[in-house]
């Protein structure tokens with residue numbers, strides 16, 4: 001038997017219902033905050049992620065599903081959504097739209113070749129928001145509030161917002177020099193990747209999974225000490241708005257994030273978890289990315305979270321989203337003539353907007369009623385020879401067991417009124 005690829009999973013119908021609820025909540029909250037959906041392809045030119053996410057990142061170096069298509073093009077299954085959104089923003093000239101900032105969202109699968117465990121999949125589904133075209137600190141607070149509101153709407157309580165600032169390019173340059181000076185004398189004790197990263201992008205050393213416990217990690221220079229006045233001022237404004245909104249946060253100067261495009265505000269939301277993974281969501285500001293990808297100098301900020309990790313957090317907090325919808329009615333047919341009539345009645349009910357079904361595998365009457373129970377049918381419409389003759393069906397209310405004869409022609413009106 002051919003099995004599902006490692007790090008992927010099927011969402012069976014009983015769980016798909018939860019997914020639909022979560023996705024509906026995401027769309028509803030985006031509407032409240034006035035974010036509009038932008039759908040991009042699942043694969044893009046490999047160069048987009050090399051340039052956008054950064055070619056010293058783990059994502060680009062180790063985790064991408066890249067391939068050549070039959071025309072020899074270098075393509076990659078998207079590992080994240082931001083680079084694609086920015087590409088689409090530039091390519092469709094959304095910067096020329098008077099509607100600014102462009103407030104966009106997406107829900108869809110992402111692909112990373114990671115070591116699978118609970119909350120870490122090779123195909124996972126991100127819900128993300130990106131606001132392009134505003135450098136106002138209130139938009140930083142807005143995207144954070146949007147993510148918090150989303151989690152809270154679904155019932156999560158054990159949430160912790162962690163906040164940092166990576167500053168502007170000048171601050172980052174000063175910090176970069178300090179990092180090189182800090183790690184250089186002992187870089188031989190670090191993994192090959194980190195040795196490569198030292199000159200190219202020393203910030204990446206700080207989120208190396210292999211060298212996580214090296215003592216020099218804990219004593220590394222903190223970005224917060226290198227923020228220039230403008231960066232510090234910006235960060236203070238973001239914090240002040242969050243304070244006023246009553247959104248609690250913890251400052252963490254080691255929060256550097258695993259993608260290269262960030263500057264200024266970065267943040268993550270941590271949640272309750274049984275396993276090692278607690279980061280539910282991550283995001284930040286990326287003011288240089290639009291111009292890096294060929295557009296005009298444009299500020300941007302956003303976040304992404306995965307539905308997989310959200311589901312784990314809901315489980316840990318004991319929140320069940322399961323309420324499989326009940327069927328309005330189930331048509332039970334007794335005898336050959338009734339079996340002929342049942343699909344016609346059923347179709348009429350469905351066209352009238354009711355959710356309805358019948359048996360298709362030749363069950364006896366008792367078996368048909370059992371199926372009606374499995375479908376949580378509110379009403380069962382019974383048709384037999386006698387009913388056919390009188391052009392009536394017996395309608396049984398499954399909640400109280402009462403039943404009534406209803407003419408075929410009145411059936412939809414009768415049921416619609418009862419439901």
Ligand code: HAM
Pocket residue numbers: 079080081082112114119120121122123124125126128129130258259279280281282283284285301302303304305306308309
């Ligand atoms: P990221 O931190 O790489 O950021 O991923 C964001 C979220 O995606 C994580 O917090 C986690 O919930 C989920 N996630 C990542 N990898 C996996 C995985 N292998 N399995 C399950 N869930 C996963 C980004 O992707 C940025 N694009 C976020 C962003 C948007 N920054 C600005 N705008």
